[in-house]
Amino acid sequence: MTAAAEIVKLARLLGEKPERFEYLADLPVSDLRVLREKATDVLFDANRAVFERIAAASKLVPTAVTVGVAQKAFGPLLCARVAGVLEPERAVDIAGRLPVDFLADVAAELDPRRAAGVLAALPSGPVVAVGRELTRRGDYVTMGRFIGELPDSALRATVQALDAEAILRTAAFSENEDRFAEIFAMVPDTKVPEIARVFASASDELAEALLPVLKGLDKAGLTRLAAAVKEHSPEQRAHFAELAEQAGVLAELGPLAEVLRA
């Protein structure tokens, strides 16, 4: 993940435009993440008691009323905050009655660390539907924030539902770089050639974002991708190798590098 992606996340959290925080562009990504996580904690804790009382009050009314209040009075931001203190079963019941576009709005505001219990209890169906909606919007920043917190079953269903470019862009925004090997192992065999094609034909802008993701692949993943790349023409392989070289990752690609250099 890049500093620019972290700044986008911080700006969204604070309700500002990313350009305002240009002065953060040269800071290490790890420091920007600490800054954003502290800001998230402060904003959540600032009104925590009220969020807890709202969660308690939601038990007094029928779920249908809560669903109406969530959409008409609270909106996505406050729903995301309250979700962090709701009992997971209650949150899942409410989420199941909300439209997908509203859930996608809530996801954009949600702190996945605080909603881990809810994410673990959500069936794969709504997770995949929200993943598709966020992909349609091109909101890979939000998608990437959830990678580290989604349970395996929901992550697998989402990976299988997304196209190759969406999987890779999501991985590029992931806050858990170590999980790409696991994600790639979930990609069905039929989709691996598509992944290889996205890498091989990437524009400079796309390559800059996506190529670093390859560093997270384990030997099994690199071997699997290498087998698909082997089917490419020499010119395509040369282009892929050039992009990997420019991104400074070629030397770390083991079996894939061998195929690219052949």
Next chain:
Amino acid sequence: MEVQVTYEPGDDAVAELRKQLRGTLPANVEDLDADALWDLAGAMRTARRRQTEHLIQATEASLSHVPRLIRPVVRKVIGL
């Protein structure tokens, strides 16, 4: 003996940012120039104020969606 204290223009800004974020931050963040630190602290303060205002309006508005009969109980639980 007189103690020599060196005044750095960014010190106040660092203190304000620490206050807004409830603690120290990575050295690279605290080493930003004073204008950037004031701006970050201001953005944080505004976000908190905006969230609280939004919360007050939303909780008041939420009552109109709750059946009249149980509004007093809900009002009490929320603390309105």
